[in-house]
Amino acid sequence: MRVAVVGAGGWGEHHARIFSRREDTELCGIFGRTPDRTRARAEKYGTTPYTDLDELLDKEQPELVTVCLPNEDHYDITLKLVRTGVPLLVEKPLVFDLTEADSLLTEAGDQFFAINFNHRYAEPVQRAKALIDAGELGELVFATWRFGGEANRGNSPHANLIETQCHGFDMLEHLVGPIASVAAQMTDKTYGAFSTVALALGFENRAVGTMLGSYDSSYAYPDTQRIEINGTEGRLVIHDTVRALTFSKAGDPVEQRWHSTYFDDESRNFAGTFDRHVDALLTALRAGEQPPVHARAGRRALELAHAAIQSNETGRRVSTS
Structure with a gap:
């Protein structure tokens, strides 16, 4: 499964680590807003850096996109990704505003939309x-x-x-x-x-x-x-x-x-809780099921x-x- 990571920050490194090392996924690209940091992260995990999200989506055609951005900057990029219809895993919090949360869930409908309550x-x-x-x-x-x-x-x-x-x-x-x-x-x-x-x-x-x-x-x-x-x-x-x-x-x-x-x-590894969540998430995605922790939990x-x-x-x- 081709997976792209949106975000080149601290916890975003665990996204890159997990999907670059699994045998059943390919880390096909990393999007970041800082060119040097994005390039360094992509080189570390053997993938392609992008600072243009549309270019990443067009060239790589990911089957899953994971999102790890600064806490108060989630809405615009998440909405853009929701509207592409690509399956999504986003980091908490979903957003800070309830109206924005409702907008995301309405736009997503029944598409695969997960949040990482690891x-x-x-x-x-x-x-x-x-x-x-x-x-x-x-x-x-x-x-x-x-x-x-x-x-x-x-x-x-x-x-x-x-x-x-x-x-x-x-x-x-x-x-x-x-x-x-x-x-x-x-x-x-x-x-x-x-x-x-x-x-x-x-x-x-x-x-x-x-x-x-x-x-x-x-x-x-x-x-x-x-x-x-x-x-x-x-x-x-x-x-x-x-x-x-x-x-x-x-x-x-x-x-x-x-x-x-x-x-x-x-x-006993806290970061490993994310690996376990990904195991369950990919199983559900491949089976055509809803995610084990839906983004609705973030809204709640x-x-x-x-x-x-x-x-x-x-x-x-x-x-x-």
Whole structure:
């Protein structure tokens, strides 16, 4: 399958890495806006650089295009690509504006349009999902997401909430179910943007939850990412996305723990969650099916973020059902 990558930035390198090294794909071109960087990236991965997107599409005729651009610059190029009808995989966030999100999804219709919520493909997350689906936790009663790191500043005062904590919204709905309401507290005390946010959540299944996300923290801290889900019969905790999963049964002081084994480097590699997503995505694309994580999930995360913004501005709980 011929795959083109749009974007020559940091995370875009993982797009180039994956599709250049797979035996079932050919990296047919990389588009970037900076000629020297685009040329260097293309040389590194043995493909052709382009600074004209129309030229790439016309000459290479890709069967899949992946998009990894600066967080607030997604809409125009994504819309252009959607209108070509080519199957798409885009990085999060989908966009920052709900009207733009709706425009993209309307234009796309039923074409293949995926978003890379790669946290779903971490080994601890997949094992946690299996435990929940098997009823090992009983009735779910609360869930919490905590994620903090150094700032990735942008023009939007809500960059942290929209471009980083979208993973939290997606993860909690993936594991627990639809979020029915949001109540928010946010602070802009450090550099003028709402860099730290605390949310109270209500789920449609009557469980409750919390989200705490911060750009005023550090990725160096242990458990900078932590998911805890409690049920009437058990509790699980996901540590740093890929590092470990712990599971305890109610009343039992003996804790079960999954961690990557000595030879299992892949499952403790965060970037490898993207490789796993690509495995599932290509299987679906070749079978003529919809993507395993549709771009609608990106729109849903954005909807929840905007509800949190509204809650913070009004001081009221906002329904999201």
